[in-house]
Amino acid sequence: MSKQPVNRALFDDVMVPNYNPQQMVPVRGRGSRVWDQEDNEYIDFAGGIAVNALGHVHPELVATLKEQADKLWHLSNTFTNEPALRLANLLKETTFADKIFFCNSGAEANEAAFKLARKYAYDNFGPEKHEIIAFYQGFHGRTLFTVSVGGQAKYREGFEPAPGGITHVPFNDLEALKAAISDKTCAVVMEPIQGEGGVIPADPEFAKGVRELCDQHNALLVFDEIQTGVGRTGHLYAYMGLGVTPDILTSAKALGGGFPIGAMLTTDRVAPSFGFGTHGSTYGGNPLACAVAEKAVELINTPEVLGQVAGKRAVFVEELDKINAKHSIFTEVRGDGLLIGAELTEQWHGQGAKFLAAAREEGLMILVAGPNVLRMAPSLIIPDEDIRDGMALLDKAVEKVINSQAN
Numbered sequence: 001m002s003k004q005p006v007n008r009a010l011f012d013d014v015m016v017p018n019y020n021p022q023q024m025v026p027v028r029g030r031g032s033r034v035w036d037q038e039d040n041e042y043i044d045f046a047g048g049i050a051v052n053a054l055g056h057v058h059p060e061l062v063a064t065l066k067e068q069a070d071k072l073w074h075l076s077n078t079f080t081n082e083p084a085l086r087l088a089n090l091l092k093e094t095t096f097a098d099k100i101f102f103c104n105s106g107a108e109a110n111e112a113a114f115k116l117a118r119k120y121a122y123d124n125f126g127p128e129k130h131e132i133i134a135f136y137q138g139f140h141g142r143t144l145f146t147v148s149v150g151g152q153a154k155y156r157e158g159f160e161p162a163p164g165g166i167t168h169v170p171f172n173d174l175e176a177l178k179a180a181i182s183d184k185t186c187a188v189v190m191e192p193i194q195g196e197g198g199v200i201p202a203d204p205e206f207a208k209g210v211r212e213l214c215d216q217h218n219a220l221l222v223f224d225e226i227q228t229g230v231g232r233t234g235h236l237y238a239y240m241g242l243g244v245t246p247d248i249l250t251s252a253k254a255l256g257g258g259f260p261i262g263a264m265l266t267t268d269r270v271a272p273s274f275g276f277g278t279h280g281s282t283y284g285g286n287p288l289a290c291a292v293a294e295k296a297v298e299l300i301n302t303p304e305v306l307g308q309v310a311g312k313r314a315v316f317v318e319e320l321d322k323i324n325a326k327h328s329i330f331t332e333v334r335g336d337g338l339l340i341g342a343e344l345t346e347q348w349h350g351q352g353a354k355f356l357a358a359a360r361e362e363g364l365m366i367l368v369a370g371p372n373v374l375r376m377a378p379s380l381i382i383p384d385e386d387i388r389d390g391m392a393l394l395d396k397a398v399e400k401v402i403n404s405q406a407n
């Protein structure tokens with residue numbers, strides 16, 4: 001076997017080119033700091049895309065994972081296990097849900113949710129009631145069903161024929177939903193804040209209206225809380241802040257604090273449609289994943305963590321406002337809690353990736369949400385000092401992008 005150096009260049013050699021990662025290879029992390037192969041330090045505002053809600057290598061998550069690793073790794077769902085039962089019970093006690101289904105990712109949680117919504121309508125109203133309504137710019141994952149419910153055609157193109165019976169309407173437009181919904185609608189699917197679509201919060205009045213329209217038409221309301229859930233907005237789930245309760249909620253990303261897990265939460269009314277044998281997952285409810293997730297939810301669902309999210313957001317917004325006062329590059333800073341979107345001015349539309357690369361060169365990890373919006377989804381316990389240090393790096397990165405454009 002040839003001995004290839006393990007570096008960023010190897011990626012292009014051996015990996016399918018569906019990603020184009022930044023030009024460095026991180027090797028370790030702690031809290032909101034990360035180091036690459038050359039021992040360069042980075043401040044992490046990306047949080048593994050809203051996953052590392054307790055930062056990197058949180059000591060209590062590490063201890064929990066090690067403890068479970070010495071006990072039991074995997075069984076399959078032919079047998080149940082203690083961590084899965086404990087996590088399900090914790091989610092039941094802390095949310096609207098009565099029943100939980102576990103899987104391994106966000107897309108799988110949504111796949112389960114959409115199948116359950118169809119099956120519930122089929123069981124209770126008949127096969128005609130199968131239409132799903134979702135929103136433009138919405139994002140629900142990359143399986144064929146989830147890209148089809150997602151509202152960005154570019155993720156679907158070339159993969160057709162796509163599953164049918166799916167309609168999209170503009171987000172935050174209740175009249176458009178009213179015109180589209182009917183007794184054939186089995187579910188309306190939405191994110192409380194559209195994440196990948198540009199960090200666009202649902203107007204609370206809109207969310208309430210969606211709930212009412214669903215009730216009028218016996219349609220289920222599905223909240224995709226894969227990005228907004230597990231403390232991101234300062235509530236355990238964003239629906240708690242909106243004051244609108246869904247029938248099905250999907251969770252992943254921060255749920256495992258960095259260990260892969262997904263969950264679908266629902267009610268006693270809806271759950272029976274996933275009767276024995278109707279759906280499944282070999283890894284779903286894996287003891288390692290569930291043990292870590294239980295600990296992550298316990299640590300996050302506390303006044304110490306949730307109660308400081310708004311304050312940390314305020315520091316982010318204050319610093320972004322300062323950068324904007326200097327460089328005039330944002331039209332708006334939006335989102336909720338520690339899901340933060342800064343939309344670039346029209347002059348910079350389409351160039352989000354340039355800022356991301358410039359930030360990385362300065363030692364800062366950030367995200368984009370589409371080509372026009374810089375996105376931050378850091379650890380919920382990021383120290384204020386790391387926020388301010390990171391923003392000093394973003395300031396430099398922005399200046400460099402502007403200067404490079406001027407020359």
Ligand SMILES: *Cc1c(COP(=O)(O)O)cnc(C)c1O
Nearest residue numbers: 105106107139140141195226227
């Ligand atoms: C990330 C995300 C998904 C997909 O989750 P995966 O774990 O990547 O499958 C689905 N919905 C929303 C809102 C997301 O942010």
